[in-house]
Amino acid sequence: xxxxxLVLSGSGGQGVITAAIILAETAVLHENxxxxxxxxxxxxxxxxxxxxxVIISSEPINFPKVYQPNVLVCLTQQAYNKFFSIVRPGGxxxxxxxxxxxxxxxxxxxxxxxxxxxxxDKIGKPIVFNICMLGALIPLIELIKAESVRKxxxxxxxxxxxxxxxxxxxxxxxxxxxxxx
Amino acid sequence: xxxxxLVLSGSGGQGVITAAIILAETAVLHENxxxxxxxxxxxxxxxxxxxxxVIISSEPINFPKVYQPNVLVCLTQQAYNKFFSIVRPGGxxxxxxxxxxxxxxxxxxxxxxxxxxxxxDKIGKPIVFNICMLGALIPLIELIKAESVRKxxxxxxxxxxxxxxxxxxxxxxxxxxxxxx
Numbered sequence: 001x002x003x004x005x006l007v008l009s010g011s012g013g014q015g016v017i018t019a020a021i022i023l024a025e026t027a028v029l030h031e032n033x034x035x036x037x038x039x040x041x042x043x044x045x046x047x048x049x050x051x052x053x054v055i056i057s058s059e060p061i062n063f064p065k066v067y068q069p070n071v072l073v074c075l076t077q078q079a080y081n082k083f084f085s086i087v088r089p090g091g092x093x094x095x096x097x098x099x100x101x102x103x104x105x106x107x108x109x110x111x112x113x114x115x116x117x118x119x120x121d122k123i124g125k126p127i128v129f130n131i132c133m134l135g136a137l138i139p140l141i142e143l144i145k146a147e148s149v150r151k152x153x154x155x156x157x158x159x160x161x162x163x164x165x166x167x168x169x170x171x172x173x174x175x176x177x178x179x180x181x
Numbered sequence: 182x183x184x185x186x187l188v189l190s191g192s193g194g195q196g197v198i199t200a201a202i203i204l205a206e207t208a209v210l211h212e213n214x215x216x217x218x219x220x221x222x223x224x225x226x227x228x229x230x231x232x233x234x235v236i237i238s239s240e241p242i243n244f245p246k247v248y249q250p251n252v253l254v255c256l257t258q259q260a261y262n263k264f265f266s267i268v269r270p271g272g273x274x275x276x277x278x279x280x281x282x283x284x285x286x287x288x289x290x291x292x293x294x295x296x297x298x299x300x301x302d303k304i305g306k307p308i309v310f311n312i313c314m315l316g317a318l319i320p321l322i323e324l325i326k327a328e329s330v331r332k333x334x335x336x337x338x339x340x341x342x343x344x345x346x347x348x349x350x351x352x353x354x355x356x357x358x359x360x361x362x
Contacts, residue, residue, distance in 0.1 A: 012336075017202060021220065028222035038219030038245055039202065041209035064219055064245050155193075 002033070003057040004141050005066045008133075009083050010075030010099075011048050015130030020052035022134060022152055023144070027056040030148035036064040049079050056143055071141060072108070073133060074100055092140060096133075111140070111179045118171050128168035135172020139180055146173055183214070184238040185322050186247045189314075190264050191256030191280075192229050196311030201233035203315060203333050204325070208237040211329035217245040230260050237324055252322055253289070254314060255281055273321060277314075292321070292360045299352050309349035316353020320361055327354055 006023070008016040017039060024035035036055045053066040068088040073095075074080035080100045087093050087108040095102055098116040115132045119125070131153070138146050150166065157165050187204070189197040198220060205218035217236045234247040249269040254276075255261035261281045268274050268289040276283055279297040296313045300306070312334070319327050331347065338346050 021198060024220060024222055025226075028224075028226045034224075035222045036219060037222075038217060039205060040242070040245060041205055041216045041218075042241065043215075045206075045209045060223065061221070064221060 001057065001059050002143060003055070003059070004071065004143055005069045005088070006054045006056075006071045006073070006137070006141070007051060007066055007069040007083060007086065008054070008073045008075075009049065009051045009079035010073075011079070012050050014050070014075050015127075016050055016073070016075065016133075017052045019130040019134045020054045022149065022156065023137070024054050024056065026144055026148045026152045030151055031144055033058055033143065034061050036061045038064050040065070047078070049076070049082050051079070051083065056141075071137065073137070075129075075133070077101065094136070094140070113175045113179055115172060115175060118175060119168055122171055123164065123167055125164060125168075128165055131165045131168040132172035132175070135169040135174075136176035136179070138173055139176035182238065182240050183324060184236070184240070185252060185324055186250045186269070187235045187237075187252045187254070187318070187322070188232060188247055188250040188264060188267065189235070189254045189256075190230065190232045190260035191254075192259070193231050195231070195256050196308075197231055197254070197256065197314075198233045200311040200315045201235045203330065203337065204318070205235050205237065207325055207329045207333045211332055212325055214239055214324065215242050217242045219245050221246070228259070230257070230263050232260070232264065237322075252318065254318070256310075256314070258282065275317070275321070294356045294360055296353060296356060299356060300349055303352055304345065304348055306345060306349075309346055312346045312349040313353035313356070316350040316355075317357035317360070319354055320357035 010016045020037050024037035027033040027035040034057050038053045070091045072087040072093050076099050084106045089107045091108045093106050093108045094111045096115050097112045119129050119132045191197045201218050205216035208214040208216040215238050219234045251272040253268040253274050265287045270288045272289045274287050274289045275292045277296050278293045300310050300313045
C-alpha cells in the first residue's frame, strides 16, 4: 500500500488550501489513487494559522483526519510553532527560511527550501508561492508525476496566468529535487 | 448545541468547494463557531461528481466526515442521482431545476431553487453561480449572518469582482428567504 499524509500550514493568504486541493485532485484524476482533503478550523483559525490536510493512498481512506503527517509544511513562524511537534517520527518537515526560523529539533528530516525567495527573484509575483511549494513537494512525496499536476493546473487556471503558474511549479520541482539528497 | 452538516455536490467547474470553504471560514472567523470542511475523492471523482462536506457546530467537531447531511445541495443530475439518498430523514434537499430533474422522493424537504437562471438573467455571469447558491443557504441553515459572509467575500475576492459576487450573493439570499416557507 502506498500512503502519504500531509499537513500544509501557513497564513490565510498564502494559498495552502488551494495547493492541497490541487494535490488531492491530481492524485485522484491522474494517478488512480484515493485522496481526502480537509480543513479543520477551530478558535486558532481566528489567530491566523491556516492548516490544510491531505491524505493520498492507493487504498480507500476511512478516516480523513491527519494526526501525524509524514510530510509537514510550515510557511509561517506561527504555523511552525503550532504544528512542528505533530510531524510523524522519521517524517519530513519543510519550511521556508523567509518566514520560519527553525528553532526546535523535531524528530524528522528538516528541509529548509527558499521557495519564496526563488519566486520573488525569478518571477516577482508572490501569488504563485503556493504553486512553487506544490512543485517542491512532488519529488519529495514520490507519489505523483509532475506532468499530472500540470494537467490539473491547465484545467483550473485561466490561460493568461498558466505560464506564470507553470514557471513557479518548475522552480519548486527543482528545489524539491535538490532537497532529496 | 447548534450543529449543521452539509454536503454540497455538483460538477468540477461549479465552484462547490470554494462555496464550502467560504461557509466554513465564515462560521469560524465571524460567528464564533467550529467548522470542518473536506473533500473525499474516490474513483467517482473521475466521472465528474464533486462533493464537498461542511460541518458547522457550536462545539468542537470530533469526526469530520458527513454521512447524513441535514442539508444536501445537488447542482447536477449526476450528483443528485448519486447523493440524494444520503440526506438525513427530515433534512433538506436543495436542487437547481436548470440542472436537476427531481425524480425520487427523498425523505426530506425538497427545495428547487432557480439559482442558475437568476444569475444568468440578472447578472449574466455563470462564474458567480456558486456564490448565489451560498447566499441561498444562509436563510435556510440559520447559523450564519449574511453580513459575516460578506466580510469573508471582501477579504477573498479581488476588489474588481466584489460587486458581482455581492450581487449574486444577494440574489441567493432572496431565493433562500422565499424558500423558507
